Amino acid sequence: MARMSPEINAGSMADIAFLLLIFFLVTTTMDVDTGINRMLPPPIDPNAPEPPPVRERNVFVVLVDAQDRLLVEGEPGSVDRLREQAKHFLLNPDNEPNLPVKETIEIDFIGEFDVSRGVISLQNDRGTSYEMYIAVQNELAAAVRELRDEVSRQYFGRRFSELTNEEHVTAVRRAIPMAISEAEPRDIGGRR
Amino acid sequence: MGRFRKDGAKKNPKISTASLPDIIFMLLFFFMVTTVMRETTLYVRTQMPSATEIQTLERRSLVSFIYIGPPLQATVFGTEPRIQLYDSFADVEDIAAFIEAERQTTAEAERPLMTTSLKIDRDTRMGIVTDVKQELRKVNALRVNYSTLRGEVSVGGN
Numbered sequence: 001m002a003r004m005s006p007e008i009n010a011g012s013m014a015d016i017a018f019l020l021l022i023f024f025l026v027t028t029t030m031d032v033d034t035g036i037n038r039m040l041p042p043p044i045d046p047n048a049p050e051p052p053p054v055r056e057r058n059v060f061v062v063l064v065d066a067q068d069r070l071l072v073e074g075e076p077g078s079v080d081r082l083r084e085q086a087k088h089f090l091l092n093p094d095n096e097p098n099l100p101v102k103e104t105i106e107i108d109f110i111g112e113f114d115v116s117r118g119v120i121s122l123q124n125d126r127g128t129s130y131e132m133y134i135a136v137q138n139e140l141a142a143a144v145r146e147l148r149d150e151v152s153r154q155y156f157g158r159r160f161s162e163l164t165n166e167e168h169v170t171a172v173r174r175a176i177p178m179a180i181s182e183a184e185p186r187d188i189g190g191r192r
Numbered sequence: 193m194g195r196f197r198k199d200g201a202k203k204n205p206k207i208s209t210a211s212l213p214d215i216i217f218m219l220l221f222f223f224m225v226t227t228v229m230r231e232t233t234l235y236v237r238t239q240m241p242s243a244t245e246i247q248t249l250e251r252r253s254l255v256s257f258i259y260i261g262p263p264l265q266a267t268v269f270g271t272e273p274r275i276q277l278y279d280s281f282a283d284v285e286d287i288a289a290f291i292e293a294e295r296q297t298t299a300e301a302e303r304p305l306m307t308t309s310l311k312i313d314r315d316t317r318m319g320i321v322t323d324v325k326q327e328l329r330k331v332n333a334l335r336v337n338y339s340t341l342r343g344e345v346s347v348g349g350n
Contacts (some may be wrong), residue, residue: 014209017216024223031307033249035339043329079345126319130312133321134241134338135345141245 015085036137041182058100060089061122066127079135087141090179091120109171110155116179123183140180147176235269236261236276241314242343249337254306256294256333258287260320261313273316275324283318287327311339 062082063071070077072085092099100118109112120140124133145160152160152172163169238261249255259276263269275282277290295303308328312321328336 003236009319013213014216017213018222021216021220021223022219024227033247033255033337033339034246034342035309035337036243036245037247037307037335037337040325040329040334042334043332114278124318124322126317126322128318129314130316130318130321131241131314133318134314134340137338138245138340138345145245169197 004019009170011030022057036134036141037182038137044184054119055101057098058119059087060100062120062122062136062140064122064124064128064132066125068129068132070136079132079139082136082139083143083146086120086140087147088113089120090116090143090147090176104109105174107171107174109168110151110175113151113175115175115177119179119181121181121183137180143177144176144178151175232257232259232276232279234259234264234276235281236263236274236313238311238313238339239315240311240339240341241345242344243338243340243345246340246342247337251305251311254298254302255309255337256291256306257289257309257311258324259311260316260324261311262315273313273320275320284323284327287324288331289293291328291331291333305335306333307335307337308333309337309339 030074041089061071061073062077065071070079070082072082073089084093090100100116102116104112104114107115116189122136122140124136148160152158152163152168155171156163156165156168160169160172163172236259238259260273261276262271262273263281269281275284275287278288282290291308298306310321310324325336328334345348
């Protein structure tokens with residue numbers, strides 16, 4: 001009689017496959033790319049006429065030097081206070097004459113709204129560290145985001161990021177524009 | 193009534209587990225195929241800064257990546273931050289061609305949605321970043337994403 005080949009127990013095969021599966025699940029990072037979105041200004045046409053000068057009271061100048069020091073509106077500043085300063089500038093709650101002009105326009109879903117004409121101008125040096133630059137960008141973006149949240153809460157009862165109606169988003173965007181501009185680069189601190 | 197059950201056949205039949213590995217292997221292959229492995233080998237260090245006001249990049253096919261940072265092989269390439277496009281070091285002048293090449297691979301209707309993701313090391317000085325940004329402006333690649341991690345802003349060393 002032929003020898004019966006013993007049946008190989010395949011039960012542990014599943015365990016091995018499971019081990020492999022878990023290994024792959026752990027090691028492959030489904031890395032989600034996150035970051036701060038920005039629009040660069042379009043290239044300047046050399047033949048274009050000089051743009052009209054922006055009034056001084058409408059500009060909030062933030063300078064970052066090669067030693068990562070901040071100069072906010074001509075005075076030394078810090079990253080911690082930048083957000084509050086930017087918000088105060090954009091909002092101009094007391095209608096101070098040295099803070100930006102407000103223009104009352106009609107916005108759908110919101111009605112008449114005093115839109116600030118203020119622009120935040122960010123200028124950095126070639127020697128500024130990228131980390132500092134991102135920190136400043138982040139604070140300025142946070143200032144605009146917080147203002148948008150306030151408007152959004154007031155009129156639509158929820159935060160700006162939670163708005164689902166596309167028209168509401170547009171309305172809040174018009175009320176609080178993302179007014180952060182990057183100045184043309186200048187070489188202040190010398191090449192590094 | 194017919195008898196369907198023989199006496200003594202009440203024993204539970206053993207369930208064959210032989211097909212279980214096949215099912216698991218199928219899962220394994222599914223994951224191996226769907227998860228994207230890193231396509232480019234990084235030659236520069238990109239330890240990104242963290243920020244709170246971040247958005248998620250969607251549509252990876254519309255994103256072109258520019259890496260800037262100090263070379264990993266400092267003994268060979270030095271410590272000065274370099275630009276990496278695809279799988280090799282590049283100069284600022286190569287960016288225009290890089291963007292053009294990326295545009296060619298994208299459908300015309302989707303070209304305005306293309307984003308350039310800047311993966312820049314936190315210790316890089318802004319000089320090289322500014323050069324890259326100016327170059328991007330020249331070729332009208334205006335949508336950029338400063339790649340950052342999620343987290344509290346830290347300004348180290350100052």
